[in-house]
Amino acid sequence: MAAAQSDRIGTVPHPSRSELVRFSRYLLAPLALIGIDDHLHECSRCRLLLAELPAPPSYALGRPFPGVEVIPPSALEGLVRDWLSRFQNALASGAAIRIAGEGLTEKLLYQALAIVSSRMRRDGVQLEVRGNVFHGTSLPPRMNADAAILLEAPIFAPNFGEWSECRPGRLNLLVGHICDWNRIGVRPDLHLAPTFDAELALVPVVERLRDLAGRNRDGSELALLNAAGLDLPDAMCSGSDAQSPLVPLVDDRGLPLPWRALEWGQWLAREALGPFHANELLDIIQRLSPVTAVPMMAARLHSSGALCR
């Protein structure tokens, strides 16, 4: 009996490694995706296996990106070197560093953190990443690594537990959107703000989103979901609307995945729609029945709603 029980949790068997790989890249049919999402909710063994899978190159720190480049590669390398020396010094004395990005700096932020992480690991630093969209809404435990990154950190306010500790030889990096840090009244230590040019590039996108939200109820709900930090399965998007700001996510070969995101990232969407619709978010959550079929998504949406109150 013990052997039979170890093959499954409840009625669902543990997915194979190749199924987990396809799950992580959104390559499974929706029902299989939901089944594995349910299973991961219950099964720490498979969550661990999933966390250990190599991420495809179009993802950074477990998060997918639409293919938009607004930052020159030279800016990325400069940032990486600055943060690397800053973090290495902070690790020696012990620190909890709060990092904020916004709008157009989202991709740069995650890319820089991913590269800094791999260089620190190469230097022998143990480093872990916690708190991405697949890991639920309760504060993840701070494991025993030298350095640890907590993604979407403001969601877990006010009690950051061990993540706020400063001890020699331990570095905590708490990452979040500047709006979320502002909402909880915390001033970040590092704020990656867009350049003036990037802000100008933002204007037409923000205007397009606001226009969509004002005129098209269905569109505004999808945009809000996306603004709340969710990539949307194709099945939830009408698909034929050429004006839709939701574009397919692509893999590293440029092939579309069956998920969509706002063309310029969810953080940008939240900037565009957050002030406009924050009070409506909880009402909209209740009307979005398709989301409740994916419990981890629903949990994450509720935590985003809590941030907006």
Ligand SMILES: [Zn+2]
């Ligand atoms: Zn399992």
